[in-house]
Amino acid sequence: MTPFLQENVVFREVYCFLGGNEGNASWCGGDGLLPGGFEWAAYFAAGFVIMFILVNAALLGAAVFVWSERRLLARFQARRGPNRWGPWGIFQPIADLLKLIIKEDIVPNAADRLAFTLVPIIMLMALLLSLAVMPFARNTYLVNLNVGILYIIAVSSMSTIAIFMAGWSSANKYAMFGAMRGVAMLISYEIPLVLSLVGVVLIVGSMSLVSVVEAQTVPFLLVQPLGALVFMLGISAELNRTPFDILEAESEIIAGYHTEYSGIKFALIQAAEMAGVLAASGFLATIFMGGWSGPFWSGQLGAFWFLVKLAGFVMLFIWIRATFPRLRIDQIMAFAWKFLLPLALINFLVTAVQVYFFGFYQGDVPGELTRNELWIMAAINIPVALIAIGIFGRFSREKVRVPEPVFQNIAPSPRTMEVD
Amino acid sequence: MTRAVQGEELAGYVRQKFPDAVCQWKGESLWIEPSDLREVAEFLRDEPDLDFKFLNSVSAVDYVQYFEVVYHLTSLEHNHSAVVKTRLYSREAPTAQSVVAVWPGADFQEREIYDLMGVSFEGHPNLKRIMLWEGFPGHPQRRDFEDVVTY
Amino acid sequence: MAIRTEPVTINIGPQHPSTHGVLRLRVTFDGEVIVDVEPVFGYLHRGSEKLAEERNYVQVLTLTDRLDYVASMTNNQAYCIAVEKMLGVEAPLRGQYLRVLAAELQRAASHLVATGFLLQDLGALATPLMYCFRFREKILDLFEMLCGARITVSYMRPGGVFSDAPPDFWPALDDLMQEAPHLIQELEQLLMKNEIVLVRTKNVGVLSAESAIASSVSGPVLRASGVAWDWRKMDPYDIYDRLEFDVPVGERGDNYDRFRVRIEEVKQSLRIVEQCRDEIHPGPVRADVDAEAIDLVLERRGEAEKPLAEGPVRAELPFVLRPPAGAEAYGRVEAPKGELAFYLVSDGSIAPYRCKIRSPSLINLTVLRELLVGWKLADMIVTLGSIDINMGEVDR
Numbered sequence: 001m002t003p004f005l006q007e008n009v010v011f012r013e014v015y016c017f018l019g020g021n022e023g024n025a026s027w028c029g030g031d032g033l034l035p036g037g038f039e040w041a042a043y044f045a046a047g048f049v050i051m052f053i054l055v056n057a058a059l060l061g062a063a064v065f066v067w068s069e070r071r072l073l074a075r076f077q078a079r080r081g082p083n084r085w086g087p088w089g090i091f092q093p094i095a096d097l098l099k100l101i102i103k104e105d106i107v108p109n110a111a112d113r114l115a116f117t118l119v120p121i122i123m124l125m126a127l128l129l130s131l132a133v134m135p136f137a138r139n140t141y142l143v144n145l146n147v148g149i150l151y152i153i154a155v156s157s158m159s160t161i162a163i164f165m166a167g168w169s170s171a172n173k174y175a176m177f178g179a180m181r182g183v184a185m186l187i188s189y190e191i192p193l194v195l196s197l198v199g200v201v202l203i204v205g206s207m208s209l210v211s212v213v214e215a216q217t218v219p220f221l222l223v224q225p226l227g228a229l230v231f232m233l234g235i236s237a238e239l240n241r242t243p244f245d246i247l248e249a250e251s252e253i254i255a256g257y258h259t260e261y262s263g264i265k266f267a268l269i270q271a272a273e274m275a276g277v278l279a280a281s282g283f284l285a286t287i288f289m290g291g292w293s294g295p296f297w298s299g300q301l302g303a304f305w306f307l308v309k310l311a312g313f314v315m316l317f318i319w320i321r322a323t324f325p326r327l328r329i330d331q332i333m334a335f336a337w338k339f340l341l342p343l344a345l346i347n348f349l350v351t352a353v354q355v356y357f358f359g360f361y362q363g364d365v366p367g368e369l370t371r372n373e374l375w376i377m378a379a380i381n382i383p384v385a386l387i388a389i390g391i392f393g394r395f396s397r398e399k400v401r402v403p404e405p406v407f408q409n410i411a412p413s414p415r416t417m418e419v420d
Numbered sequence: 421m422t423r424a425v426q427g428e429e430l431a432g433y434v435r436q437k438f439p440d441a442v443c444q445w446k447g448e449s450l451w452i453e454p455s456d457l458r459e460v461a462e463f464l465r466d467e468p469d470l471d472f473k474f475l476n477s478v479s480a481v482d483y484v485q486y487f488e489v490v491y492h493l494t495s496l497e498h499n500h501s502a503v504v505k506t507r508l509y510s511r512e513a514p515t516a517q518s519v520v521a522v523w524p525g526a527d528f529q530e531r532e533i534y535d536l537m538g539v540s541f542e543g544h545p546n547l548k549r550i551m552l553w554e555g556f557p558g559h560p561q562r563r564d565f566e567d568v569v570t571y
Numbered sequence: 572m573a574i575r576t577e578p579v580t581i582n583i584g585p586q587h588p589s590t591h592g593v594l595r596l597r598v599t600f601d602g603e604v605i606v607d608v609e610p611v612f613g614y615l616h617r618g619s620e621k622l623a624e625e626r627n628y629v630q631v632l633t634l635t636d637r638l639d640y641v642a643s644m645t646n647n648q649a650y651c652i653a654v655e656k657m658l659g660v661e662a663p664l665r666g667q668y669l670r671v672l673a674a675e676l677q678r679a680a681s682h683l684v685a686t687g688f689l690l691q692d693l694g695a696l697a698t699p700l701m702y703c704f705r706f707r708e709k710i711l712d713l714f715e716m717l718c719g720a721r722i723t724v725s726y727m728r729p730g731g732v733f734s735d736a737p738p739d740f741w742p743a744l745d746d747l748m749q750e751a752p753h754l755i756q757e758l759e760q761l762l763m764k765n766e767i768v769l770v771r772t773k774n775v776g777v778l779s780a781e782s783a784i785a786s787s788v789s790g791p792v793l794r795a796s797g798v799a800w801d802w803r804k805m806d807p808y809d810i811y812d813r814l815e816f817d818v819p820v821g822e823r824g825d826n827y828d829r830f831r832v833r834i835e836e837v838k839q840s841l842r843i844v845e846q847c848r849d850e851i852h853p854g855p856v857r858a859d860v861d862a863e864a865i866d867l868v869l870e871r872r873g874e875a876e877k878p879l880a881e882g883p884v885r886a887e888l889p890f891v892l893r894p895p896a897g898a899e900a901y902g903r904v905e906a907p908k909g910e911l912a913f914y915l916v917s918d919g920s921i922a923p924y925r926c927k928i929r930s931p932s933l934i935n936l937t938v939l940r941e942l943l944v945g946w947k948l949a950d951m952i953v954t955l956g957s958i959d960i961n962m963g964e965v966d967r
Contacts, residue, residue, distance in 0.1 A: 077701035173581050177948070181603075242696055243767055251589040251692045252952050325767045326694025328949045329603060422806035475787050476903070477929035479914045490914065492901055492929075496784060496798065499805055503901070525787025525937050528612075532933075536620075551613040551966060560621055 010053065010140070011046045018042035050142055054131055062275035063093035069274075069318050076322035097267055105263035108171055115169035119162050120261070120268035126158035127272045127279055134282050135210050137292045137302030148209040149197050152283060153190070156238060159272070160186040163247065163257045166269075170260040178256025181329055182247035186238060188336040193234035195344035196227040199351035200287055203369060203377075209283075213291035218374040221288040225385040226347035228288045230340050232316075235280045237332070240273065241317060243324040244332055251326075281313035282306070289313075339392050346388045350381060423500040424448045425470075430502050433470060437463050449503045454489075457506055457517040458543070464493060464504070465522055471495040472502060475523035480533040482563045487514045487539055508539060518544040536561035578606055585614045589692045589952050592962025596951075603947045608940045612933070615966035623926035628654050628729060628892040631926060635913075636723035638928065639964040641684050644677035644714075645906040647727035652808055653902025653913035654729035655858075657894040665854040666731030667809040672847040673717060673726055674809075674904070675840040680710040681907035682791075682833040682840075685959040689830055690762065692956040693771055699761055706754045709747050716740045729892060730858030744848055751841050759834065772827035776942040776954035779824060786937040790909025792958055795832045796824030802905040813850075816843050826957040833959075891921050908932050908959055928967055932960040 018034050018041065034042055067082070067090055074081025082089035107116055133148040135141040145151050160183060167179020201207055203223065204215040212220075221228045237244035248256030258269050285291060285306060292298060294305030327335065358373045369377075427445030434442050434450070441456035452460050464472045472493035479490040487508040494501045508514035518541035519526045530541045531550040538559035541547055549556065558565050584595035593614035599607040619638065623631045635646040648670055655661065662670065687703030711721040717736055718726040726732055762768055778788070783796040793800055801818040803811040819835035821828025896919030903912035909931025918924040935958050942954050 073696065073698075077698045078705050079701060173579060177581075177603075242694055245694065246949070249694055249949070251694060252949050254588065321696055322698050323761075324695065325690060325765070325771060326949070327767055328771060328947055330947070331770060473784050476901075476910065477787075477912060477914065477927070477934075479925075479927035479929075481916055481925045481927075490927075492912075492914070496800055523787060524785050525934055527937050528933050549613075551616040553613070560618060 010050050014046035014049050015042050018045055054142065055128060058128055058131055058275045058278070059271055061278045062271045063097070065274050065278055065314060066093040066096070066270075068314070069321075072315070072318045073322050076319070100267035100270075101264050103263040105265060106260070108260050110171035111260065112169035112171070115165045116260075117265070119166040119169070120265045120272070122162040122165070123159055123272040124268050124275075126155055126162065127275050129155045129158075130279055131282075133209050134279070134286060135213055135291055136282075136306055138299050140292075140303065141210065144208055144210045147207045149201060149207040149212070149287075152209075153194055153197070157186075157190060159238075159276075166257040166261070170257070172260050174253040174255075175257050175259045177253045178247045178249075178259070181253075182240075182257055185244065185246060185329070185332055185336075188333055189234045189237040189244075189340075192230050192336060192340035192344040193238065195341070195348055196230035196234060197287070198344075199224045199227045199347050202348075202351050202355045203374075209286055209291075212287055213293060215369075216290040216293065217371040218378060219288065219290050222378040223374050223381060224288065224347065224351065225382050226343050226388060227351075228284075229385070229389070230344045230347065231288070232284060233340060234336075235284070236317065236320065237336070239276050239280055239317075241277070242321045243327050245326055246329050246332060249326055277314060277317050278310065281310045281317065284313045285309035338395070342392050343385075343388055346384070347381075350384055351377075354380065421499075422494065423498075425500050425502040427503075430470075430504075433467060434460055434463065443507070449505050452504055452506050454506045454508055454516050458519060458522065460504070461491070461519045461522040464502070469498075470502075471497045473497070475519070475525050476501070478519075478526050478529040478533065480537040480539050480561075482537060482561065484563055485509070487537065489516050489533070489539060491519070514539045515542055516540075517542050518547075520544055535559070538562060576601070583951075584611075589688075589956065591688065591956070591960055592965075594955075594960065594962055594965065596955075598943075598948075598951065600948065603949075605943050605946055605948065605951055608943045608951070610936055610939060612966050615962045617967065619967045620926050620928060623923055625922060627921040628894075628923065631923065632728065633723070633725050636725055637963055638930065638967060639681075639906065639908060639911070639932065639961045640722055641961055642677050642681040642907045643722060643724045644673045644726060645681075645904055645911060647725065648674050648809070649902055649904040649906065649911045650913050651727045651729045651902075652904060653900045653915045654892065654894070656900035656902050657898045657915055657917055658729065658892060660730050660858045662731040662809070662858050663855045664810070665735070665851060666856040666858070668847050668851040669717075669732045669736060669856060670727055671809050671811065671814070672844055672851070673714070673724075673732075675843045675847070676710050676713060678907045679837045679840040679844075680707045682837045683707045685907070685956075686758070686762075686830060686833055686837075689826075689953065689956040689959075690768070692952045693768060695768075699758065702754075702758050702761060706751070706758075709750070713740065713743055713747060716743060728857060731856045733857070735856045741848070744844075748841065748845055748848070755834075755838060755841075763831075763834075769827065771949075771953060772830060772957070773825055774823070775826045775946065775950050776957060777823055777825045778938055778942060782938065782941060783824065786941075787934050788909070788938055789931050789935065790906065791832045791836060792829055792909065792935050792938075794818065795821035795828035797822055802903060802910060806903075808904060810847075814843050814846050826953055829957040829959075893919065893921050895919060903929070906931060908961060908964065909935055911964075928964075930964040930967060932962075932964040933967075936960060936965065 070092065071081040071089065082092035085091045085095050107113055130152050132142040133145050133151055135144075163182040163186070164179045167175045167177075167182065170176075200212060200220055203220070204212050206212070240247055246252075248258065250256075253259070258266060261269055289309045291309070292302030292306045294301060294308075298305065354377050355369070358369055358377075425448070427448055427450040430450045431442045431445045434452070438456055438460060441453050441460050443451035443453060445451065464470050472495050474494040474496050476492035476494055479492075481488045481490065489506050489508065491504040492501065493504060506516060508516055516539060518530055520530060520541075521543065527544075527546070528550060530544055531547060533539050534541060534544075534547055535549040535551050536559055548554070552560070579600045581598050581600060582595060583598055584590040585593040590596065595611040595614065597609045597611060598605055617637070619634045623634055626634070632647060632650060635650045636643040638646050651662075651670075683703040683706050687700035690699035691697060714724055714726070715721050717740060718724050718733070778792065778796045780796045780798050783793050783798060788796070789800075797820060799818055799820045802808070803816075804818055816839045819832050819839065821832050894917040896917060898917045899915060901912055901914050903910055910929065911931055912929035914925070914927040914929065915923050916925040939955070939958065942958075943951050946954070
């Protein structure tokens with residue numbers, strides 16, 4: 001029995017209910033329903049239940065997210081948003097989904113059928129895989145990988161391949177444009193994204209997300225403000241949200257890489273994209289806001305605290321989307337290389353020095369920084385972050401800064417006629 | 421107010437430089453020989469007293485006996501305007517000189533006249549149909565155009 | 572090792588989210604960079620000029636609504652001014668005030684649409700667009716009170732407007748004028764200091780003043796290039812010579828200036844509307860003519876046979892107009908998109924012999940190639956948006 005599975009609440013309950021401690025699962029404590037020799041069935045059933053819950057949670061979450069995004073955007077834009085189908089229009093995404101499923105699934109003649117069909121599957125798969133390591137509450141996760149953070153980054157990069165496949169296989173120039181932009185942008189943003197997490201890994205001394213949550217006696221948002229900022233910006237680029245949505249910029253290249261997709265394939269791509277925002281918010285909440293740990297009853301209310309934090313980040317994403325116009329591709333690349341990368345490196349350097357310094361008193365064991373030490377780090381890092389942002393912000397804006405236009409006005413014309 | 425330069429006054433200017441270019445004048449309008457059009461246009465643009473740097477519009481009117489191409493000009497410097505016309509007497513292949521080299525703003529308007537009125541412009545860099553598709557029979561803005569499209 | 576590359580040609584449009592209608596641009600790209608642009612028109616060509624030759628002078632008015640359908644009022648105005656020039660008629664003062672009031676409200680509405688879609692093209696997800704449209708809706712509601720229509724208004728007539736404003740129009744206008752500064756301020760707060768808007772629009776698509784004049788560019792595009800030229804100032808029509816307003820002028824002629832000039836013009840338009848509201852006083856709204864003196868009156872809807880009363884009879888300008896043969900007029904206004912003019916030629920019949928429309932949208936597009944070559948795809952969309960074309964007017 002793989003040890004990490006027994007820590008999982010759902011898995012343990014289902015497995016013990018069915019299989020009991022017949023096999024080598026001595027941690028079950030009693031007999032299960034199934035006779036001996038059928039542990040594999042219990043194992044399969046438990047795994048299936050977890051998959052079922054996770055996949056459905058992700059997709060339903062995406063649906064709820066679509067609804068809330070549409071409602072919130074409508075609020076931002078002084079209009080009402082969907083409000084017909086169900087109370088407050090809450091069933092709107094279901095209606096949308098039904099419509100998309102019923103629609104004809106068109107594959108262009110010139111398309112590479114295999115690659116074209118694989119794209120939505122890969123996109124959704126990359127997303128669902130990344131959810132595997134996310135701790136939703138205390139002891140509620142699929143796996144507790146000791147390389148969790150690395151795993152997230154590796155898995156989420158797969159969507160880059162999917163985007164390129166979509167653009168290439170559609171045989172559409174707009175899709176190709178989107179794919180070109182996508183590959184250039186996503187690969188650039190991987191680098192600051194990875195570097196921004198190095199600081200966290202240094203502090204925690206582990207890449208496991210469970211350890212990250214447990215080590216957060218002080219939210220890492222305070223301890224790692226630069227890291228959090230870079231991660232937030234990087235991840236919103238990875239998710240193709242405004243202001244970084246150049247690869248599906250609808251005013252420029254129609255829908256970018258998914259121009260040719262329709263019906264259920266389009267629905268899956270959208271679901272992957274929307275659930276991607278949820279996943280990103282979940283990771284932000286986990287890595288920088290303490291995940292399921294809350295001010296009180298973290299054990300019992302863990303899922304609640306997690307959802308609250310997740311909702312906060314989701315709201316932030318929607319807010320950004322409602323506010324900002326889009327950047328041009330060269331500006332986006334400049335932003336990654338000239339702004340985010342230096343910030344991530346500064347964060348890395350500062351954190352490394354601090355961890356080395358605080359670790360000095362504790363022998364060679366990395367991590368295990370005390371609460372006070374984290375507060376000291378926060379007190380140092382926040383000013384460092386502000387200064388670094390100020391310097392690099394000025395630096396990278398220099399080229400676009402031009403004097404404010406002075407508006408000349410022609411003098412008012414004299415009144416030549418008298419009112420009769 | 422924008423002062424309308426009268427045809428007579430304008431003719432005085434043009435005749436000094438091009439004695440044969442002026443056909444006649446009446447009111448605000450001045451008629452120019454089509455063969456001198458480009459040179460006169462250049463003169464109107466560059467002459468400091470006239471300074472017609474802004475071409476308002478190029479229009480063509482089909483008077484059946486002849487086509488008339490009308491240029492409305494404005495000087496932003498002096499705030500005065502003028503109307504210059506030229507008559508083309510050919511029904512089959514009316515050709516005027518293009519003024520795109522003088523006023524680039526004439527580009528689309530001359531193409532439109534070529535398309536809808538069938539007046540071609542000599543020296544236009546890209547003279548092809550603009551509103552209708554290539555191969556459309558006839559020029560619909562002409563008075564004698566009959567709708568040949570069957571539905 | 573040299574990488575073998577080749578330019579890609581893409582047809583942007585006629586169905587494309589941000590070509591503002593059915594414009595088609597045949598663009599050649601080298602990667603993301605534009606090498607060549609060729610606009611292709613005609614997808615909305617309805618032959619308005621030809622249709623006008625078969626309608627009488629008042630009926631043509633309804634065709635003008637459909638030219639620039641986001642600024643029908645100014646189209647009406649340009650046409651009416653052209654017809655009035657031909658007839659030698661002048662609209663009564665209240666009619667002129669109502670015209671200018673409606674035209675300025677329309678200018679504000681049109682500029683708001685232009686600004687909203689420019690920001691939409693920049694990628695702002697509909698928020699600025701909705702802010703602009705919220706304001707525009709209120710203006711269109713006023714139009715509905717004036718004439719029963721919101722878009723294709725046909726409000727004006729040769730010789731004035733077709734009917735006076737209803738009594739509840741004035742309180743509604745007051746409400747709008749009170750609300751307007753707040754709405755404008757909200758829009759400015761959202762956009763003017765936005766770093767991304769500045770980065771995307773400043774120094775992009777720079778049009779020099781010389782080039783703008785040579786290419787016959789007019790309207791806000793010309794003014795953004797630093798040429799202080801506004802027909803309302805330079806050749807005042809209607810009552811513009813008794814109104815006080817400024818003409819905002821840009822400096823560099825980039826996308827930001829064009830966008831900024833429009834916002835400033837909205838403010839000036841509101842200023843004009845305010846003056847019109849304050850100065851207007853009762854009177855006729857449609858020109859009356861001396862029925863004896865002019866033989867304009869061909870048919871007067873059953874009144875034609877009535878014996879003329881003693882003394883000069885004043886009669887409202889009739890439905891069927893007959894300008895003298897050979898008369899021609901070039902009537903222009905400063906429409907929101909630029910100089911809109913109608914060149915009318917009469918042969919003495921009840922329909923114009925020739926009705927040429929000088930459409931600012933089409934002529935402003937002349938500079939498109941110059942503005943775009945060397946820039947990127949994203950800039951192309953923004954520059955096109957900042958020129959503010961309307962396909963109904965481009966293709967006519």
